[in-house]
Amino acid sequence: MTNDTEFKAWRVQEQDGEYTGSEQTLHVSDLPENDVLIRVSHSSLNYKDALSASGNKGVTRKFPHTPGIDAAGEVVEASAGPFSAGDKVLVTGYDLGMNTDGGFGEYIRVPADWCVAMPRGWDARTAMIYGTAGLTAGLCVKKLLTMGAEPEQGKVAVSGASGAVGSVAVELLANLGFEVVAISGKQDQADALRNLGAAEILGRDALAAEKKPMLKPAFANAVDTVGGGPLAELLKQIHPGGSVSCCGLVAGSQLETTVLPFILRGNNLLGVDSVEIPLAEKQAVWDKFAGEWACKKTEASARDIGRGELDDALNAFLKGESSGKIVLDHS
Ligand code: NDP
Incomplete structure (x- = not known):
């Protein structure tokens, strides 16, 4: 892994007050300087992502920007915190996908204290069904x-x-x-x-x-x-x-x-705030969902989409027409 490593991201550009999302090729060096570099395999779709992608300045101030307030995948490099290469983690909230490039890209780089260890028995897709x-x-x-x-x-x-x-x-x-x-x-x-x-x-x-x-x-x-x-x-x-x-x-x-x-x-x-609460409070709820709170019907009915389908899926949120859980699969 070098700073020149290329990856794909669904990036929103602003031109004359219009916001357009499309797949772009970025380099790892384009990501912000932070503790943990994560290869993201899955993200999840949220109303807030639709706000970010449509230029809501209360969510995202500067463009171009990669939305995605949720991400799950594998640690590639960590310069601080408890995680090391190969660890499976998930990240939700804080500034991810708002003014820090988010899970609609194949890589993110975030502070160590935004990362939660993947609950036992879960893979990245399962984590992102909940998101x-x-x-x-x-x-x-x-x-x-x-x-x-x-x-x-x-x-x-x-x-x-x-x-x-x-x-x-x-x-x-x-x-x-x-x-x-x-x-x-x-x-x-x-x-x-x-x-x-x-x-x-x-x-x-x-x-x-x-x-x-x-x-x-x-x-x-x-x-x-x-x-x-x-x-x-x-x-x-x-x-x-x-x-x-x-x-x-x-x-x-x-x-x-x-x-x-x-x-x-x-x-x-x-x-109820899910964004800025302490990591331990998030971890406690994740552990519940990975155990006695498992929502098996939600897990079975989640829909997977690729980056090419993000535009339509995010517009449906803005129109109040989206339903159920949608997972972004980067593979
Ligand atoms: P969704 O768009 O998936 O769900 C919202 C649902 O609300 C729609 O599917 C629709 O359901 C209903 N709805 C949409 N527009 C209207 C309207 N004008 N009047 C009445 N009902 C409407 O969004 P999310 O579930 O991702 O998010 C829901 C809300 O929760 C958002 O405002 C989001 O920002 C917020 N949120 C807050 C968080 C926090 O930490 N506090 C974290 C996550 C989300 P139906 O057709 O069934 O009525």
């Missing part, structure tokens, strides 16, 4: 459990249920014995959601704007992946003492609510 979206779903569920959520309390709603985060949340909650209500705008995903374990499917109109400040409680707890107006409506419908894990903003980052769910029903709004 940041799976990690986030796991963190959302973990927060609900920490607040005392139990299946006996009643139904758990998942919004954006067919999406990358939502679909893993549906399966994980169902596996844990919860009665899951999947809220989804995609009628054609109803069978897939039932297959993941959803007991009931509701359309997005279940969270349509209502004038009333509070509604009849319908759900004991919830995982919200969409934010905005639907989250405000969800908060009106939670049983006394129930909680909502909140991680996303596809329906908007503005949250217009009242204090009523909090002071009349003692509800909890639980924020």
Whole structure:
């Protein structure tokens, strides 16, 4: 391995305010100076990658840029940290794919403290089926459990249920014995959601704007992946003492609510960040997914794509039309 070693990356260029992604040949010397050089075999697709690839400056400030907030593969060289050549690792979040070239390239070079040892029994593809979206779903569920959520309390709603985060949340909650209500705008995903374990499917109109400040409680707890107006409506419908894990903003980052769910029903709004949390918290969730939290149906239904299909797949995220888990295979 030398600095002249060539590799392929799906790189986004900016020209006159337009952002275009295409396969480019780079050199290892083009990567930022960091501790660990990793040969990436797989990445995972996330909404944030679509934001980066479409020029969202809140995600990526400078172009050309290689998106990909997730990466899994093998360490080639390490100048610091616990890893050495040949170790299998995965990297999610921190600055990967935002302003540090990410997993849509065949190599990344990152700080040692962004790298997690591959959980026992997993290969890179399996890790990337879960990816940041799976990690986030796991963190959302973990927060609900920490607040005392139990299946006996009643139904758990998942919004954006067919999406990358939502679909893993549906399966994980169902596996844990919860009665899951999947809220989804995609009628054609109803069978897939039932297959993941959803007991009931509701359309997005279940969270349509209502004038009333509070509604009849319908759900004991919830995982919200969409934010905005639907989250405000969800908060009106939670049983006394129930909680909502909140991680996303596809329906908007503005949250217009009242204090009523909090002071009349003692509800909890639980924020979930999967990006900047300590590595040990990420590792704990990965180990759960590699063991008792395994989502075998998600693993079986994941779709693999090559770099040439990234454009279409990322556009589908921006249109809210993506569903399930998509893995980028560099081979
Ligand atoms: P996806 O696009 O895969 O899933 C989002 C789903 O939300 C869609 O599939 C769709 O599901 C639904 N949806 C889309 N647009 C709208 C809309 N306008 N109104 C209501 N529902 C809509 O994205 P991800 O699952 O990758 O990410 C979901 C969110 O979570 C994103 O905002 C992302 O940025 C955030 N996120 C946050 C993380 C964190 O650390 N906090 C980490 C990972 C993701 P359906 O058709 O079934 O309704």
